[in-house]
Amino acid sequence: MAIWSRKNRQEKMRVCDPQADPFAVFDDVSLKLGGKQILSGLTLSLREDRIGVIGLNGSGKSSFVRLLNGLRQPTAGSLTLFGADAASAAPELPRHVGFVFQNPDHQAIFPTVEEEIAFGLTQLGLDRRASREKALEFLAIHGCGQLAGMPIAELSEGQKQLICILSVLVMEPRLLVLDEPMTSLDMLATRKIRDKLLSLPQKIVMVSHDFSHFEGFERVLWLEDGCLRADGSPYEVLRAFEADIARRSGVKLELAAL
Amino acid sequence: MAIWSRKNRQEKMRVCDPQADPFAVFDDVSLKLGGKQILSGLTLSLREDRIGVIGLNGSGKSSFVRLLNGLRQPTAGSLTLFGADAASAAPELPRHVGFVFQNPDHQAIFPTVEEEIAFGLTQLGLDRRASREKALEFLAIHGCGQLAGMPIAELSEGQKQLICILSVLVMEPRLLVLDEPMTSLDMLATRKIRDKLLSLPQKIVMVSHDFSHFEGFERVLWLEDGCLRADGSPYEVLRAFEADIARRSGVKLELAAL
Amino acid sequence: MADRSLVHIAFYAALIAALGLVPPVAIPFLGGVPITAQTLGVMLAGIMLGPVRGGLAVLLFLFLVALGAPFLAGGRGGLGVFATPSVGFLIGWPVGAFVAGWIMRATPGMNIFASAAVSAAVGGILVVYLFGIPGVAYMAGLPLTTAALGSAIYIPGDLVKVVLAALIAQTIARGLPGAMLSRS
Amino acid sequence: MISIYLQGDSWLHRAPAGLKLFVVAVASLLLFQVNSPLIFIACLAGVVGCYATLGSEGLKRLALLRGLTVLLGILLVLHWISGTFWEGISVVLRLVVLILAANLVSITTRMDDMLEAVMPLFRPLGWFGLSARKPALCVALVLRFAPYMMQIFSRMREAYQARTGAKNSWKLIPPLAIQCLRMSDNVADALQARGGSDGLAGQAEIRTRPKAA
Ligand SMILES: Nc1ncnc2c1ncn2[C@@H]1O[C@H](COP(=O)(O)OP(=O)(O)OP(=O)(O)O)[C@@H](O)[C@H]1O
Ligand SMILES: Nc1ncnc2c1ncn2[C@@H]1O[C@H](COP(=O)(O)OP(=O)(O)OP(=O)(O)O)[C@@H](O)[C@H]1O
Ligand SMILES: O=C(O)CCCC[C@@H]1SC[C@@H]2NC(=O)N[C@@H]21
Ligand SMILES: [Mg+2]
Ligand SMILES: [Mg+2]
Secondary structure (H helix, E strand, O other), X not given: OOOOOOHHHHHOOOOOOOOOOOOEEEEEEEEEEOOEEEEEEEEXXXXXXXXXXXXXXXXXXXXXXXXXXXXXXXXXXXXXXXXXXXXXXXXXXXXHEEEXXXXXXXXXXXXXXXXXXXXXXXXXXXXXXXXXXXXXXXHHHOOOHHHOOOEHHHOOHHHHHHHHHHHHHOOOOXXXXXXXXXXXXXXHHHHHHHHHHHHOOOEEEEEOOOHHHHOOOOEEEEEEOOEEEEEEOHHHHHHHHHHHHHHHHHHHHHHHHO | OOOOOOHHHHHOOOOOOOOOOOOEEEEEEEEEEOOEEEEEEEEEEEOOOEEEEEEOOOXXXXXXXXXXXXXXXXXXXXXXXXXXXXXXXXXXXXXXXXXXXXXXXXXXXXXXXXXXXHHHHHHOOOOHHHHHHXXXXXXXXXXXXXXXXXXXXXXXXXXXXXXXXXXXXXXXXXXXXXXXXXXXXXXXXXXXXXXXXXXXXXXXXXXXXXXXXXXOOOEEEEEEOOEEEEEEOHHHHHHHHHHHHHHHHXXXXXXXXX | OOHHHHHHHHHHHHXXXXXXXXXXXXXXXXHHOXXXXXXXXXXXXXXXXXXXXXXXXXXXXXXXXXXXXXXXXXXXXXXXXXXXXXXXXXXXXXXXXXXXXXXXXXXXXXXXXXXXXXXXXXXXXXXXXXXXXXXXXXXXXXXXXHHHHHHHHHHHHHHHHHHHHHHHHHHHHHHOHHHOHHHO | OOOOOOOOOOHHHHOOHHHHHHHHHHHHHHHOOOOOHHHHHHHHHHHHHHHHHOOHHHHHXXXXXXXXXXXXXXXXXXXXXXXXXXXXXXXXXXHHXXXXXXXXXXXXXXXXXXXXXXXXXXXXXXXXXXXXXXXXXXXXXXXXHHHHHHHHHHHHHHHHHHHHOOOOOHHHHHHHHHHHHHHHHHHHHHHHHOOOOOOOOOOOOOOOOOOXX
């Protein structure tokens, strides 16, 4: 994967205006589900254009990003999204926050690809005819014209994931929240989507286990057991995370050798 | 991810006995689904211990590996599995072929983790008590003891994927077929599962977009539009694939620039 | 019978059970036979699975109810329900699903919506009432004509279910063509 | 039997599944023979007592009734209007007792135990050369699917909410049917991949048939 020059991308690295209004302000936010503490005591504000989220399986990444689009409400603490209280903002959030689910099967609703893409457009107020046209055009631009009429159920996993990403991109939300969006994509599609994301003017929050996806990101949050373990520049946080992994698996190996 | 020495693994590279009986012989095998040609004219035999499968999204990888455990039957040509005709061997195949689905939601059947793991063991003829005990023990060995009683629906995606892998490993099949098994796993879990797979004496066929998973593999198949585009040593095939991707995305870029 | 068929049968039985969660409209006369969403499931079982599997799905559902699962609308279950005025309708359900599936299969060329609507109307209304009305008459001690006239109260609801069933069948034919087992 | 299993090791968890099912079946028969609210209240106390022996998590499962209050209320009002208020009380109490008792079985019985318990009912099928495992598997699958469907429904509402802000729409009904069907297809695949309803015991080797040259 080192065959593509990354210089191009590095140049696009954004620097955030520290005075800019944060789109999300967490004040001692906690989340409990079914009696279990999933997230605890999160205090931070998000204003950067590109924010990454990392952490081990089950550390609470998906739960955390669900707070950003109102799919979950904090069970303690206060969360302000786009200047409004999260609970009261919830009904309008989908207009501003696009959300790509980790498992495409959890996201796709409609029977065919075209309907799935067009749905978001009708939501934004386009009439059915116009939204269908725009959906077809959008699919064609992204090289998926031939999938338009296909039942979602018959797509391969990677095709499904791509359609899920496109169905959110087409709505052009102010904030894009992506929960491990490229896990099933092939190299070509990954590359295209990464380029596309890099070129977008909107804000992005992305969860990923693949750190190469964080190129050009300004900030990375590391969650551990529902708490914020580290928060800073990608360079620092990703390095610290890798060191921690190395240490942990080293320890594991020693134990196994005993 | 370069933090771990890979020497250790390379040493374990297996060399296959060319005289060994192949476990699968494809003779001009084709597969049609819903009137669509998914795979066509596959002729090859598989006998190696570690075989990788690559290809773009929708190229037919998942459909191909489904032929190996009898979930799909060829619609033309003949397929011989473990010396028997695929159709007649189908009822007995699950005993010998473990299959990890690409999407964990497509694999889990039972409400709780423990039941999911124990199911495979009862299928093999263990009584319920013994299989439950072995399931708990197996979960503990793999560091998932605390998940045992949890409803699968409440697991994080990565946890779910890990449980799906374990539920197949516990059955100790002769052949393991893994369809992009580690896409949602964190680095630590990925590492553990890779080590585990490397140490297994069984044969493995694995689909992946992440080529680092093919270390120690003897052979890689490259599918394109349902046909075998290349078949050979990982070094050759993966390099050819990457070159092709570079060429294609280069072409794409040029087109876009026009 | 293949495992796949078993799973499908179990699925439609569960669907009928799930539809029991839609609160029924209790009817104070006719011995309290409710207006229920579950007949939608009965129609769908026939339309989607075909005669044999459709009928078996409904039978399986009734078996679970008899075992004590509270799967009838309003959380009712147990052998007791077969001693209420509903019993005729309940017996009519599997037969209705069978007939619906049979019609679906017998009209392969017809447009899915139309074919499903006819199947649901004949199997899910006509046949079910053919068994249901005598049941009410017997169990509630009413004359047949009264029972028949009284049953008219269910017709509007049942017609809505026919339309829904046809709509769902048509959507499924688009989104998951492989699931139209009655047509394959 | 709709709600899911509650992890635990109480006396109810240890009681044989067959016995539990039998008791509930007989109780449902008997309860339809009586009409005295007093008896129902006594039964109710008994059932709630059983929940209490499961601890606080067990008592929390009584919340199941919350979803039924409207329905039960309507029932009662209807009876009140038709002048059979006391009968209405009996009907409601009987329902509550039955639902709670059946639910008690399912929250304290694992699915495979349930499966084993209903097996004997199908033994007669063996006389016709059919496997008794199949119908038993069907029963288990139905019990599995019901909560599965609710899970799919809630997931789908999340997906819908993520794009609209609204949680419900009649538009979700047909796609819900599709998703549920797809789930059942996946379950069929998953089951087949691990040996199907007949299991894998006693199939040591794949029969090798020499192929016609
Ligand atoms: N049931 C079906 N009916 C019709 N077409 C299907 C069906 N299942 C898969 N396909 C099509 O077959 C092709 C191959 O699908 P398959 O899932 O095998 O791809 P894949 O190589 O595994 O892709 P991915 O990397 O995205 O997982 C795809 O174009 C897909 O749309
Ligand atoms: N509905 C729920 N009820 C109870 N626990 C839950 C629920 N949903 C998630 N959890 C638990 O919360 C924890 C965090 O889950 P989450 O999905 O946020 O993790 P994640 O960081 O996204 O993991 P992954 O990398 O595997 O996707 C997990 O331990 C999970 O088991
Ligand atoms: O007792 C029950 O729960 C169901 C009894 C059957 C109800 C019948 S079926 C045909 C008709 N249509 C309805 O909506 N209800 C009756
Ligand atoms: Mg997650
Ligand atoms: Mg695939």
